[in-house]
Structures are given as structure tokens and as C-alpha cells.
Amino acid sequence: MVLPVMEHFYTLQGEGFHQGKAAYFIRLGGCDVGCTWCDVKESWDAGKHPLLKIEDLILNIEKTPAEIVVITGGEPLMHDLDVLTKQLQSAGLKTHIETSGAYPLSGQWDWICLSPKKFKAPLPEILPHANELKVVIFNKSDFDWAKKYAALVSSCCKLYLQPEWDKASQMTPLIIDYIKAHPKWELSLQIHKYINIP
Numbered sequence: 511m512v513l514p515v516m517e518h519f520y521t522l523q524g525e526g527f528h529q530g531k532a533a534y535f536i537r538l539g540g541c542d543v544g545c546t547w548c549d550v551k552e553s554w555d556a557g558k559h560p561l562l563k564i565e566d567l568i569l570n571i572e573k574t575p576a577e578i579v580v581i582t583g584g585e586p587l588m589h590d591l592d593v594l595t596k597q598l599q600s601a602g603l604k605t606h607i608e609t610s611g612a613y614p615l616s617g618q619w620d621w622i623c624l625s626p627k628k629f630k631a632p633l634p635e636i637l638p639h640a641n642e643l644k645v646v647i648f649n650k651s652d653f654d655w656a657k658k659y660a661a662l663v664s665s666c667c668k669l670y671l672q673p674e675w676d677k678a679s680q681m682t683p684l685i686i687d688y689i690k691a692h693p694k695w696e697l698s699l700q701i702h703k704y705i706n707i708p
């Protein structure tokens with residue numbers, strides 16, 4: 511089986527609950543969610559990215575000591591991820607996904623990071639499965655969006671607010687105030703961008 515892969519690399523997870531942990535990232539091509547502030551627009555057209563065999567991806571991962579594999583995009587759930595995740599787990603790897611939830615959930619996951627987007631709302635079916643809810647704050651109305659989805663995920667789901675990178679200087683102070691007023695939320699920063707790693 512093959513999947514369109516924009517890039518794959520071993521780095522540190524920069525965001526959310528697993529921030530700071532070593533992880534192998536696989537960025538799949540394809541996304542039609544259309545976030546205006548998207549920082550990986552080159553991922554949107556799946557046809558522009560090479561089709562790689564799952565076996566070859568795993569051979570590359572096994573050249574590293576990675577224990578966690580993060581499947582991201584693009585919107586990775588545009589693809590059926592059952593075979594990929596089964597093979598990753600069979601190889602002893604933890605499977606994590608970063609998704610908007612806008613497409614049906616496939617795959618076997620050790621960690622699901624749901625990052626719902628206003629541009630194409632998530633399907634309800636993923637909400638009880640999210641281990642982590644990560645809402646990107648681009649403007650003030652995004653706090654209401656965050657509150658709406660916090661009420662829909664499970665009670666054990668971790669809650670993160672993350673400033674959109676280009677608006678960070680304006681939004682981070684608002685996020686800090688919001689978290690102080692609503693302490694069930696935590697701050698997620700894109701630390702990989704601060705330390706200049708992929």
C-alpha cells in the first residue's frame with residue numbers, strides 16, 4: 511500500500527501534551543479544510559507528493575530510535591490509515607495523529623490530537639476518541655470555538671490553546687488571561703519554531 515507523503519523526518523514534537531518528546535513525523539499530502547492561516551499550504555494537493563510504500567517508511571523510521579510516530583498533514587484522515595497504523599504498531603511504534611477531524615476516523619491510535627477548524631468542522635464521531643483537544647487561537651472568537659468543543663470531548667481529554675504563529679504576539683496575552691480564568695486549559699506553544707527545528 512502507498513500513501514502520498516510530503517515529508518517525513520525525525521524531530522521533537524513541538525506542540526501539545528507530548529511537546530518536547532522525540533517523534534518521527536509523517537506528513538501526508540491532501541487537505542481541503544482551507545484554513546486561511548495554514549502554514550503547510552504546500553501539503554494541500556496530494557497529487558504533488560510522491561506515493562511511498564508503508565514498508566519503506568517503516569524501514570526509514572527503524573533507522574532511528576523513534577518510539578512515537580506522528581501522522582500529520584495536510585488532513586491525514588482523508589486517507590484510510592488502518593493499514594499504516596497496524597503496521598506501525600506491529601513494528602512496536604506508538605501511533606499518534608494530528609487531525610482536524612473533518613473526515614471519518616480510520617486507523618488504530620495510541621494518541622489522537624483533535625484540532626478542530628472553523629473552515630470545515632469535525633465530524634461528531636471523533637469527539638469521544640480525542641485524547642487531546644488543541645485549538646489554534648487566531649482571533650478572539652476562537653475562544654468560543656474552543657469552549658464549544660471542550661464541552662463535546664470526553665472528560666479526560668487534555669485541553670490546549672495555541673496561538674496562531676503570526677498572531678502570537680497579540681493572542682498569547684489573551685490566552686494567558688483565558689487560562690488563568692479557566693484553568694482546565696493549558697498553553698501549547700509551537701516550540702519547534704522557537705528552536706528552529708522541523
Ligand code: SF4
Pocket residue numbers: 541542543544545547548549550551553583584585610627
Ligand atoms: S487542516 Fe491543517 S493542513 Fe489543512 S488547511 Fe488547516 S492547518 Fe492547513
